[in-house]
Amino acid sequence: MKKFPISLSRILGLVRKEFIQLKRDRLTVAMLLGIPFMQMVLFGFAINSDPKLLSTAVIQADSGPLVRSYLTALENTGYFSFNYHLDRVEDVEELFLEGKILFAITIPEDFERALIRGERPEVLIEADATDPVVTARATSAAMQVNFLALNHDLKGPLAHLRPIPPPVELRIHRRYNPENITHYNTIPGLLGIILTMTTVMITAITLARERERGTLENLFAMPVHPFEVMSGKIIPFIMGASFQAFLVLVAARFIFEVPILGDLWLLSLALIIFITVNLSVGFTLSTIATNQLQAMQMGMFFFLPSILLSGFLFPFSGMPKWAQWIGEILPLTHFVRIVKSIFLKSAEFGDIKMHLLNLLIILVITATISLKRYKATLD
Amino acid sequence: MSNDSEYAIDVTGLTKSFSDQIAVDHVSLKVRRGEVFGFLGPNGSGKTTTIRMLCGLLSPEDGSGTCLGFDIMRESTEIQKRVGYMTQKFSLYEDLTIEENLLFVCRMYQMDNLKERVAAALSSLGLYDRRKQLAGALSGGWKQRLALVACMIHEPELLLLDEPTAGVDPKARRSFWDEIHEMAAKGITVLVSTHYMDEAERCHRLAYLSNGKLLAQGTGPELIKLSGLHTWRIEGENLTDVQMILSKASAVETMAPFGARIRASGTDEKALEKAVIEAASSPDVAVEKVPPGLEDVFIHFSNSAGVPIQ
Ligand SMILES: Nc1ncnc2c1ncn2[C@@H]1O[C@H](COP(=O)(O)OP(=O)(O)O)[C@@H](O)[C@H]1O
Ligand SMILES: [Mg+2]
Numbered sequence: 001m002k003k004f005p006i007s008l009s010r011i012l013g014l015v016r017k018e019f020i021q022l023k024r025d026r027l028t029v030a031m032l033l034g035i036p037f038m039q040m041v042l043f044g045f046a047i048n049s050d051p052k053l054l055s056t057a058v059i060q061a062d063s064g065p066l067v068r069s070y071l072t073a074l075e076n077t078g079y080f081s082f083n084y085h086l087d088r089v090e091d092v093e094e095l096f097l098e099g100k101i102l103f104a105i106t107i108p109e110d111f112e113r114a115l116i117r118g119e120r121p122e123v124l125i126e127a128d129a130t131d132p133v134v135t136a137r138a139t140s141a142a143m144q145v146n147f148l149a150l151n152h153d154l155k156g157p158l159a160h161l162r163p164i165p166p167p168v169e170l171r172i173h174r175r176y177n178p179e180n181i182t183h184y185n186t187i188p189g190l191l192g193i194i195l196t197m198t199t200v201m202i203t204a205i206t207l208a209r210e211r212e213r214g215t216l217e218n219l220f221a222m223p224v225h226p227f228e229v230m231s232g233k234i235i236p237f238i239m240g241a242s243f244q245a246f247l248v249l250v251a252a253r254f255i256f257e258v259p260i261l262g263d264l265w266l267l268s269l270a271l272i273i274f275i276t277v278n279l280s281v282g283f284t285l286s287t288i289a290t291n292q293l294q295a296m297q298m299g300m301f302f303f304l305p306s307i308l309l310s311g312f313l314f315p316f317s318g319m320p321k322w323a324q325w326i327g328e329i330l331p332l333t334h335f336v337r338i339v340k341s342i343f344l345k346s347a348e349f350g351d352i353k354m355h356l357l358n359l360l361i362i363l364v365i366t367a368t369i370s371l372k373r374y375k376a377t378l379d
Numbered sequence: 380m381s382n383d384s385e386y387a388i389d390v391t392g393l394t395k396s397f398s399d400q401i402a403v404d405h406v407s408l409k410v411r412r413g414e415v416f417g418f419l420g421p422n423g424s425g426k427t428t429t430i431r432m433l434c435g436l437l438s439p440e441d442g443s444g445t446c447l448g449f450d451i452m453r454e455s456t457e458i459q460k461r462v463g464y465m466t467q468k469f470s471l472y473e474d475l476t477i478e479e480n481l482l483f484v485c486r487m488y489q490m491d492n493l494k495e496r497v498a499a500a501l502s503s504l505g506l507y508d509r510r511k512q513l514a515g516a517l518s519g520g521w522k523q524r525l526a527l528v529a530c531m532i533h534e535p536e537l538l539l540l541d542e543p544t545a546g547v548d549p550k551a552r553r554s555f556w557d558e559i560h561e562m563a564a565k566g567i568t569v570l571v572s573t574h575y576m577d578e579a580e581r582c583h584r585l586a587y588l589s590n591g592k593l594l595a596q597g598t599g600p601e602l603i604k605l606s607g608l609h610t611w612r613i614e615g616e617n618l619t620d621v622q623m624i625l626s627k628a629s630a631v632e633t634m635a636p637f638g639a640r641i642r643a644s645g646t647d648e649k650a651l652e653k654a655v656i657e658a659a660s661s662p663d664v665a666v667e668k669v670p671p672g673l674e675d676v677f678i679h680f681s682n683s684a685g686v687p688i689q
Contacts, residue, residue: 009486010486010489017483213473214466216470222484222487
């Protein structure tokens, strides 16, 4: 058993060694810098792109100047491209399934007559919301149009039909994905996912690599405390991951223009805690794995549920209870909530302290497990 | 010296098994201070496992003892500060330069005068000019020498060298052993595991391990005597027939053919003599009784594996 004071100089020696190795390990550096870049670009295009001229089918059971005017207004938003004019509602289904249209707009019979009578006829916009990011803007544009479209036409004796409420009842029916996730979900989640991916994977691999190469035997034969080895492994990656987080935040704010309403210091605190938790998880995995491949696989084993169950990909409330329970023990879940609150709701410390506490609990548990498992012997 | 006991290593009953398979079975060792102690045995006999237990890398399931006067169970840190362990497989960082590796080791032992110490070590190695090369780029022999220097840089009192010369050419091996003896002369205790007979002969005392059991321990002549072995040398032009006959004779417990020469050994002196003379009846085959060598003894040990010699 090792009982001796922990030495800062030894930790620094270990950190230094780790940095030299990192410097020569192009692949890991590429991973540290490349992954955030790649993910931001990939996800970023989806977030930032404001897709226009989306293929749309129109089912027009009435025609007349007001109908034409209404449709033109929709078309003028630039989001809709009326590629199909259908007579039968049944055909819509097929076009949706084949992916030929993203929207179907249904103008009911006697639209004009009902409109003039002030009966607020109902226009139905069906949207393929599989990718809500794509359809969200178009539908919100349609909503605005609904308020204003007919203002020009409704004058003179018809002026009393002007809003509010709008003369037309617009019903939007989001198909395939009724829970409408917007891109504000994506960036906080993405920040967490990038950090999880690099930190958990890299730490899991780095100790396993020493085991695989046999250098761990030499390290353990020296009077080095397990805590020192753990710190030596973790500190460089706290720095690396913080840098990553910085990159992502800068991109989020200035390229993708996500509002960051809350306190940046609070965000930094949450980030540091989250990074440390992940590193501790990675370190725990690496005490179990005997080689790099195993460490990688275990990393994936942790990473996948993090993506799927943290509320990043699917809304948390929509998941079955058991999945929610798993989600609750994943650091990413709490981090996503924290970051969303800080970004969008300018949350203060009091608002997120429960989530921070949860992260700290996970940290204590994983750090205890890893220090227990990791005894600085080869047993 | 940290403790003035006579023995640098004094352990009894060390035992370790890996998932039900026993790797080291109640091994007791006594290694005197300042001696070069050879640790022999076939592959998988438990040499590495024993050495790892001595320096706290593995915790023994059973057994007790001291290393440099410190308890191997409770004071492994104190032991590690004073022991230099050279692993069987090269275990320095291949992606660090020679100099960086040595600096790292010095930092782990919290040495002072890092720069001078490392520079001195590099010069003694003859690697000062190549200090910026990656350790992974060195050839086998150089890696071995670097590893030796690295495990001595903190001036240990005890060196544990696990097959330090495996795969090294004879000339490099010889200078390696010269260095080992220089260190022993300075009072450093060296425990070295090896497969080579010429190296075994350069050790002050030896231990032979087989299947995790310590079969014998002592000086070369003591081991030879302990084995109770008698050896005959048979020389001749064509010894294939002789070898056939000898291999069937039960009195011949071990046989080592070397082309035009065979060494046949056994513990039953009379029966062995009879068997040898019968087998070598042809006039162009000469037989002679010779003193058994270490090699005969070790082959004998590995054949009679598992039975400790009293
Ligand atoms: N970490 C380990 N896990 C499982 N078995 C091991 C381990 N280390 C050694 N062994 C087994 O213990 C026995 C002794 O091995 P070892 O001490 O390496 O022998 P030697 O060094 O004499 O070649 C072998 O059978 C080996 O397979
Ligand atoms: Mg070995």
